Amino acid sequence: MKKINIVLFGTGNVGSILVNQILQARESLQQKEGLEINLPVIANSTTAFFQKENQQSSWEADLKNFGFPYKLEDILDYVQKQQYGNLIAVDATASEEFVDNYLDLIRGGFHIVAANKVANTLSSQSYTQLRETLQEHNKHFLYETNVGAGLPVIETLRNFYRANERVTKVRGVFSGSLSYIFNTYCEEEKAFSEVLTEAADKGFTEPDPRVDLSGKDVARKLLILGRELGLQKEFEEISIQDLVPVHLNGQSTLKNFQKKKKDLDPVFSKLKKDLKRDEVIRHVGELDLQSGILDVKLVTENRTSALGSLKNADSSFEIFTESYGEHPLVIKGAGAGAAVTARGVLTDLIKLAEKLPS
Structure with a gap:
């Protein structure tokens, strides 16, 4: 029986669902995969709970009632004293600060699985340093959910790159929230501001919708894919079409934006009016490997195309390669959501376990 020991950082939507998915899958994984998953530590940004092995009680209640303030050193010391093997740190946070701990975790014996995409979008110097540290300590770093949640986008590109299949272009609808907004x-026959409000009410957007409309999250995903394909780019080099007018951007308050978001309506109304009968508006990320240009922008698409036919909050990625020519490989499906992201993290954990010793 192979055993992995997971320290979970982040108990928000993704982290909470992941713990429950692990608990539900435990017996099946033992029987079918010969894999035992232990969760010795569960931590949020301020509090950590150290569990007894295979404890079945309510972890949420235990974290609240028996957790205590911690420093990373406390966890590193604990797992060392307990002599845990096959250690995996799961970063289910969205924290820009937490990734500063990655090098210490690796040096402390941890592999890393991350839903958090920050580490892969820092400077090229930090990106390279992380990978050199992983190699030096013989550790793995998996992050399939950084792009496309549970869709196998990164894995597919990585396999093409390893097999020396030349990828020429990647384009797609990268954001579930913007997919829902423009599909709807x-x-x-609704005003753009009305659709935006509806998307927020359904939980598709960030609490501040300007985060989605800025296009920066899509740009980060685009940068991650570019780097997987060997492109040496910085975030600042990406061309991003910001959908928020200057007078409503981050220099003003969220309250002001909510009060004046109808100012967005005339711009999008004109875009919609100018569409041909068979056209729709889509928000896309586009990576041209031949020119090295990374773009985040609005485009018009034929409504029968892979991007034009999207529904609800689905994502779609078109991968053009030398062998596929003008007929791209298309990966399409739910590209956002806590449940599919958590399932993607669990899949990464199982893949990582296959690489580790019994």
């Missing part, structure tokens, strides 16, 4: 806006 192009199909229904």
